[in-house]
Amino acid sequence: MSTGNEATKTFRPEIQAIRAVAVGAVVVFHLWPNALPGGFVGVDLFFVVSGFLITGHLLREIDATGTVRLGQFWARRARRLLPASVAVLVAVSVATILLVPGENWRQFFREITASAFYGQNWLLASDSVDYLAAENLASPVQHFWSLSVEEQFYVVWPLLLLGVTIMAARRAVRVGGRASSPRRLALYALVAVTVASLAWSVLTTVLDPASAYFVTTTRAWEFGAGGLLALVAVPQSHEARTGLAARFMAAVQRAFASPQRRAIASYTGWALIAAALVLFDGQTPFPGFAALLPVIGVLLVIATGAPRSAWSPTRAMAARPVQFLGDISYSLYLWHWPLIVILAPLPLYRSMGAVGPVFILTVSLALAVLTKRFIEDPVRFSPGIKRLKLRYVGVAAATGMIGVLLIGVGSTTVLGVHEEASQAKIDTILETESDCLGASALSDSIEGCETTDLSDVLIPTPSTIKEDVPALLEEDCRTQTGGTELKTCTFGEEGSNYAVALVGDSHAAAWFPALKKIADERGWELDTYYKSNCPFNAVPMSKDDESCAEWNTEVNESLAKRDPYDLVIVSHKNDAPQDEVADVEAGFVESWQPLVDRGSEVVAIRDVPKMPADAMRCFPESGYDPTSCAPTEEQALKAVDPIVNAAEDLPGAATIDMNEYFCSDDVCPLVIGGVIVYRDSHHISATYSDTLAPYLEEKLLATINQAS
Template sequence: MSSDISVPSSVPTAPPKTHARQLRGDVQGLRAVAILTVLAAHAGVSWFAGGFVGVDLFFVISGFLITQQLVGELGRTGWISLRRFYARRARRILPAATLTLAATVVGAVLLLGPAQVAPLAVDAVWAAAFAANIRMAVSGTDYFQAELPPSPVQHFWSLAVEEQFYLVWPLVAVICIVLAGRIGASRRGEGDGPQGSARARRFLLAAIALITLASLAWSVVHTPGEATAAYFSSLTRAWELGIGAGLAILVTSGRVMQRLAGAPWARETLVLGGLAAIVLACLAYDEATPFPGYQAALPVLGSAAVILAGALPSGETTLGARLLSVPPMRAIGDWSFSLYLWHWPLLVMPEIILQRDLTWPERGLAVAAAFVLAYVSFRLVEAPFREGAVWRPTRRALTFYPVSIALVVVIAFGGTAYADFQATRGSYQPAVTLADAPAADPSLDEQEALVRASVLAARDDTPVPTELRPALTELDSLKPRRTRCDYTDDTERDLCVDGDPDGNRTMVVFGNSHALHWIPTLNRIAKKHGFKTYFLVKNRCVSASITTDRGGEKDPYTECDDFNRWAFKQYKRLDADLTVVSTAPPIQGVYDEDGSWVGERTRIDELMHPAYTDFLRRVDKHTGRTVLIRDIQGFDANAGTCLSRPGATLGDCLMGAVESRETSIDVQVRAAKQVGVDVVDMNSYFCWGGSCPAVVGDTITHYDGTHMSRQYAPRLAEPLARRMGLRTHG
């Protein structure tokens, strides 16, 4: 969803968790359709990439069924009991969800390395507190999280969206009932009875209509520019639950049902048209589709049409309803919540363990295992608690909430402590030193020689050093450090002085995140050599005279174009003595002069050469000297993840450069040489003899596949200054 600010099809979705007794057969079948589409998308069925819209079906179904319960209680008693409502929710969702969270954390402790257990523990606590969507939105909008594997509990985000909605909606319903009662009492004492109940339903309908319209507007406005945050947001998703809730209130209207009852052809059209809309969304949408936004209307309205068509008893006799109500579909609908809970960790954790995508037979096995666990979980956990066979009293059921959170917290942080212990368990393994290798080439400096020693140690399958920097349970600290002006917010742009604020020389740095990871290095150089420094750096914003896409989305990255214009305007005023450029190539594609998107790598490189050349030539006109730092080598594997695998040695994590990426980086170098800009190549501080160690000495070199770690960057300050030809400024 994507990663890279796009919403990939691998982002998980969730089914409803409403009471299953006396459910319509077509609704249960619709739940089956929803979970099967999600399974297809997550299992990697390419032609069904839009299966992530299953979440929209689930939200509509959930909104309908939950509100149907509330309206039914209102009709029977004239009131809504919040205690009974939240007790039903607790019995319905918490036992199975808590079991899944606990089992996933325990499984991670046993099967994954410390690097995965620590963040998973935090994710699990957020999930238990119904805040996983907030956690995933923050992680998903963090550029440096993009290349990391998804969390095994990422799928709890949609459960969080539902529970946040249901924290608010019953309270709104109670307020509507109170207002309706007071108005009725002031009008001939009509606060009670059928007229009062009808008035309360009208208030409920008005309230949910307002919520739905506001949420839909928010979704349409925010999805294009904030795709990942919008995907996980309750504010952009509430309207989907609101459609179901409004539908539940409408079907209590005798007038609506009378019209529907008199038009059997309309019911057939609704159910078949609704199913067609769902299928169309699954086939037409993919990870590049901005979502939810207005695109979500297709599956949302499609599922609403199916539900409305079966609202009358005779509605279940339609062709579509009969297809949905066949026993296998009803059974899968019954298991849908448990099936959803288990399928995602079973698909994700093996990929983390194996460090590769699963094969089709492996995916099939994972999905089959999910069905088995779903059946067992439904029979032994979900159904007994839901039906009240266990902890039926309302007060006791409400204790599920604190008990669930406490249990997950204990297991999560107990797992982290155990993983931390495992990371340093066994005999002490020292760091690699220069003494571990034969005499190095005298032309190599000490750090280059240490890289050579680390390569040779890895080739000998030397164990991973016990005291790594950082520890395997603290890999998040590898993330490149930002400056005060990181320019992620396009509404605020200031110039921030780094380096030596009192320096009498000026350094300006252009680039994207691959300039950002040089900040610890360049700041040390700036302080030593008397440079006040300005980092005109924006993530994913390539330093070249060309429009790129957003990476993962085939939309022009216009914010980057705007930033580059602003940055260059500031740059011309700074009178730089030294300008440093460090930029990664475009992630996915660029736009040619005709405005057409180009995604073929050879063609991209052809377009990038003049784009780099023009940018460097413009920059070089306004500075004393320009230096291009050749982008560092990137890898297919993640160093921290590899090192934390149980039993891993340095040899298991000895990597090679990605050839296609190196070709694109060479385009930068050719452009710099054409302009006459100095090029500094630092790859000898990462690789030797075609091999690149994950650990140099005792330090992990990369945060992910392409970014240098915060811990390794300072060690290159002296070598980089030397290669840039800098001398201490007196």
């Protein structure tokens, strides 16, 4: 292992080889996921390499100048990374406008903007625990989450080492009776950050795995591991050579004293990386402890360098194709994912069959080469650009980022104008065609709806369908996934002689627009108890079981303290595995029994049809044709709904099946009476729920009267 500026040259073959394997793993994982199920660990290889290279660079600067020149460091990072990333974001923005259905624009441009300002990872972490965003499409810039983590590292890391340098210069920290050197303080700081982040990663991966994958705090230890290796690999000053880092370095050198030992260690490192790529998959808790496997592998490969042994991996690492792939790894990473997301849904791409992924790989490589040749290198190595004053570099960087923002703002503004015009047309239609709107089109009591102008109408407009949610989903009325606080809201006529409760998850909340209309018209009090992804069940089948169980306890205690409701309406997302259906049924009965004992009527509404993924994809591609993408009842409806069985088993409970207003003639269309029925694969739109009010009211009254 070499020191000083020589380190960059010494480590180049293996660094480029690691980059090549990292980007190759990610690309293969995205194009052929079954071929390399653990390919997602490629980003972790990048993180360790970045920690090693950047820490080494900063340490050499501290040794040479006694400080860290933040402005120059950030300017170099901006010249290296921003030109290619801004170019890709602009290209993705244009492709979104030209090729992506309007219903996805808001999500996509929101993520494009977050990516431009390197906050994509925190946005995805937030969306991962937001039940309303659970069915968001993978955006063409989703992969910018890892670049966001790296950029945040580039901001914080030099500040940390600068702080260490200042403390050392002021002799603010003393160990063993003498002031600590910058290297020694850096070692303490890196160890503290690395250990704390690893512990947090392990804990968060268990408690909140969805957000753990994206947040910076669970990944910082990977940069720290690379930084610690740089700390012992690049000692310069006399004090560093005689300190703890040097002693560790000497131990490492003794362990790898011969080329043969270094070759064995290098092969071991590559074997650990290969094991992670092959053995890990989407079910592996990650990052957490599992990430240690590829991280240790990378550290071994870097630490052993390029062993000069006849049977070492040096020749393979230094092979021209490997070095070439490592050289274009950044641009290749940037381009491959947008091409997958934007091209894959297109009919032309799907007609390619097995050739499609090969086509995307070929185009990605070509774009990567062009970007490296005409964007990355000219900006990175241009003497004129290097001589620019820091403020000009900052202005150029800000201009590119703000330019991406303005494209998104302009596009969504135009979309909003189009939506307003469409809504004006819709309002006019609603005034004249309300008798056949939505569910009325399937009602036996209304005839002639098939001949109305609503056959050519889409309400709401497709670009706003994801926002067509019940008002109940407001924060004050909803307990979020992971939350336990009981939030209740009252609608209708408060203090009425007839009190109704709506209790359950988002599938129960989907009936709120219809129930509110009924409550307003009949003078009922309507109270809501709603938690995302949590049915009213004593043994909730949910990925969020702990908070869900606590929330259910709160609901039961609250219901027991107040006067009994006349009517309690429940529903749920019917997604329990077949072997758990009996437990779910028993859980419903256990939750409802106290209500029935106190005189409440419990009415369970059977879950609505679920749209297959291909139907939801087909819908915008077909030009929003109401029937061409419609699944059959067998495809959309589960034969068994445990909430129905539970109501049949409990005297005092009853069921309502509204699916005659979702399916007709063995088909479950996505548009009924001009109204888009689903805002995602399993949630009905608030507008369609509203049109169900008279038919839900009819069934409710019949059930209540029959019970009394």
